[in-house]
Amino acid sequence: MAFSSLNEFFAMGGHAVYVWAAWGVTALLMLVIVWHARQERRQLLNVVKRRARRENAQRNAQPSHAQPLQEPVNSAQKDVHHDA
Amino acid sequence: MWAFINKLRSPKWFYAISAKLQPLFWVAATLLLLVGTVWGLAFAPVDYQQGNSFRIIYVHVPAAFLAQSIFVSMAVSGLVFMVWKIKVADMVATVMAPLGAAMTFVALFSGAVWGVPTWGTWWMWDARLTSMLILLFLYLGVIALRGAFSSRDSGSRAASVLAMVGVINIPIIKYSVDWWYTLHQPATFTITGRAAMTMDMWAPLLIMVLGFYSFFIALTLMRTRSEILRREANKRWVRELAEETN
Amino acid sequence: MQRSHAQLSTPEVAIHAPQGGLLVAIKATLKRDLTLMLRRRGEVLNPLVFFALVITLFPIGISPDPELLASIAPGLLWVAALLAALLSLDSLFRSDYDDGSLEQLLLAPQPLAALGLAKVAVHWLLTGLPLALMAPLLGIMLSLPAGSYAVLALSLALGTASLSLIGAIGAALTVGLARGGVLLSLLVLPLYIPVLIFGAGAVQAAIFGEGIAAHLAILGALLALALMLAPWAIAASLRISING
Numbered sequence: 001m002a003f004s005s006l007n008e009f010f011a012m013g014g015h016a017v018y019v020w021a022a023w024g025v026t027a028l029l030m031l032v033i034v035w036h037a038r039q040e041r042r043q044l045l046n047v048v049k050r051r052a053r054r055e056n057a058q059r060n061a062q063p064s065h066a067q068p069l070q071e072p073v074n075s076a077q078k079d080v081h082h083d084a
Numbered sequence: 085m086w087a088f089i090n091k092l093r094s095p096k097w098f099y100a101i102s103a104k105l106q107p108l109f110w111v112a113a114t115l116l117l118l119v120g121t122v123w124g125l126a127f128a129p130v131d132y133q134q135g136n137s138f139r140i141i142y143v144h145v146p147a148a149f150l151a152q153s154i155f156v157s158m159a160v161s162g163l164v165f166m167v168w169k170i171k172v173a174d175m176v177a178t179v180m181a182p183l184g185a186a187m188t189f190v191a192l193f194s195g196a197v198w199g200v201p202t203w204g205t206w207w208m209w210d211a212r213l214t215s216m217l218i219l220l221f222l223y224l225g226v227i228a229l230r231g232a233f234s235s236r237d238s239g240s241r242a243a244s245v246l247a248m249v250g251v252i253n254i255p256i257i258k259y260s261v262d263w264w265y266t267l268h269q270p271a272t273f274t275i276t277g278r279a280a281m282t283m284d285m286w287a288p289l290l291i292m293v294l295g296f297y298s299f300f301i302a303l304t305l306m307r308t309r310s311e312i313l314r315r316e317a318n319k320r321w322v323r324e325l326a327e328e329t330n
Numbered sequence: 331m332q333r334s335h336a337q338l339s340t341p342e343v344a345i346h347a348p349q350g351g352l353l354v355a356i357k358a359t360l361k362r363d364l365t366l367m368l369r370r371r372g373e374v375l376n377p378l379v380f381f382a383l384v385i386t387l388f389p390i391g392i393s394p395d396p397e398l399l400a401s402i403a404p405g406l407l408w409v410a411a412l413l414a415a416l417l418s419l420d421s422l423f424r425s426d427y428d429d430g431s432l433e434q435l436l437l438a439p440q441p442l443a444a445l446g447l448a449k450v451a452v453h454w455l456l457t458g459l460p461l462a463l464m465a466p467l468l469g470i471m472l473s474l475p476a477g478s479y480a481v482l483a484l485s486l487a488l489g490t491a492s493l494s495l496i497g498a499i500g501a502a503l504t505v506g507l508a509r510g511g512v513l514l515s516l517l518v519l520p521l522y523i524p525v526l527i528f529g530a531g532a533v534q535a536a537i538f539g540e541g542i543a544a545h546l547a548i549l550g551a552l553l554a555l556a557l558m559l560a561p562w563a564i565a566a567s568l569r570i571s572i573n574g
Contacts (some may be wrong), residue, residue, distance in 0.1 A: 001126060002127060002129055002130055009125075012137070012139070013130065013136040014135070015136045015201055018137050018197050018201055019125075019136060019139050020199055021197050022140040022143055022144070022193065023125070023140070025190070025193055025194070026143040026147065026194065029186055029190060030227040030299065037307050037310070038306075040307070040310050041306065041309070043131045044313040044314055045313065045326060048313060048317050048322055048325075048326040051317065051318075052321065052324075052326050052327050055284065055323070081141075104479075166566075170511075218523060221519070225516045225517045225520070228513055228516060229503060229513060229517065232507050232509075232510075232513060233507070238570055238573065241566075242503050242567065242570050242571075245499075245503065245563060245566050245567055245570065246517060249499055250520075250521070250523065251567065253520070253521050256552070257521075257523055257524055259522070259524075260523065260524040260527040261523070262529065263527070264527045267531075323509045
């Protein structure tokens, strides 16, 4: 151990503000990033599930109906397919 | 092996394969970061010249390494996308950019904070911080350019071109900024410019670097899978998958 | 098929079938762009006026002390010239994009990289070179020490050529975007920094009587690299912007 007591550890020899600011912001940012990634995945799964449910309901209600519903996924950009 | 790599081009396969790999990297990241943190913060010996503030190195250096590696990975993915038209490559590139920008910010912030006890100032125009700042602008440019087009494919191709142009410039920028500042700042303190660190100082650094890289890979796998869901939402396999996951 | 002029007028008038060939296309592009730009005299003068205005602002905003100005003059001149060059980039492809001639350029059988290079060459001739030639005059206003004026002009001439090439990539990427102008600065300025460092460095070295050869050589190397790589990036970017 480089420190002889917990208090000393937190004090960081007078450099507490700097060390904990740097480490704190880093840790916080990484946690936020992970949380956001999980949130994003959950949202997308929900959207896909909703669509699947709706299409199943449609298919069950009208067995002759061949076209699946085209609900756009929440995105500002269009997927246009180019040939070049 | 080529067959395996070839399989990865299919979003469906990538989704399945990365599902198995992801937990590995999360576990690795958590373990490495935990061990590195405890070792670096509590057990590594105090630095003779800088005191305890040198412990900032354990987040600053890994973040800086990642910031640069991610940009290169992004450019390589962009190249793969442009040349072989592999969409998964573009999805990976899209997902890596924000993390790269975040790591660049972390490197900048921790570097600036480190400067206060070291140089007595909140911002110092030294070669490393300046290069990091420019890298941040490059990241922001790629992200902004990708989103500025109304068609996703055009945005992806434009961002790929910019990433490739940027990656060629990064070593040039680093070299010129470095050269400029060695001219203009004769004998200032360089953050890691000292004689060899002792083993019990750089071992935790290595562990932290590995931890950060594992984190990067785990997060990229996770977000690429989300991106696949987003882009392939109208495919049958995605619908069936959603129905499976309760 | 329409009856050609030859059939309508005297038989002595021969119709020359359009000659293909790379050189012809390049010369045609050069001529066209030169003519068009020279017609818009205002657009050609804009960067120069901007350059002069910005240089005027600094003594007002900082301090008119000649010694202070002399010490920062190389950087000021270079940054102002760089910004003036950046400003002029937006118009490089925009008017051609708007009236459809850019699309025609894409459809031409000649390599787009070569034609793009021709356009950039005209841009440099009418923007970068005038900036380089005007800079010594503004250097006088900033009390630039003697012995550095020639280097100032030379470094700017070399440097603005690279700036035109690199900037054209950004201009090509953003030409189709609604608010491309702001994005253009963000994309291009980080890439400009090495040129700025060695350009201003050359002038500073001349002031202190040190060797300028190394700086100019590196500027030349950067230009060579840009000449080799930029045309392809410009062509790829133009295709993306048109097809998007």
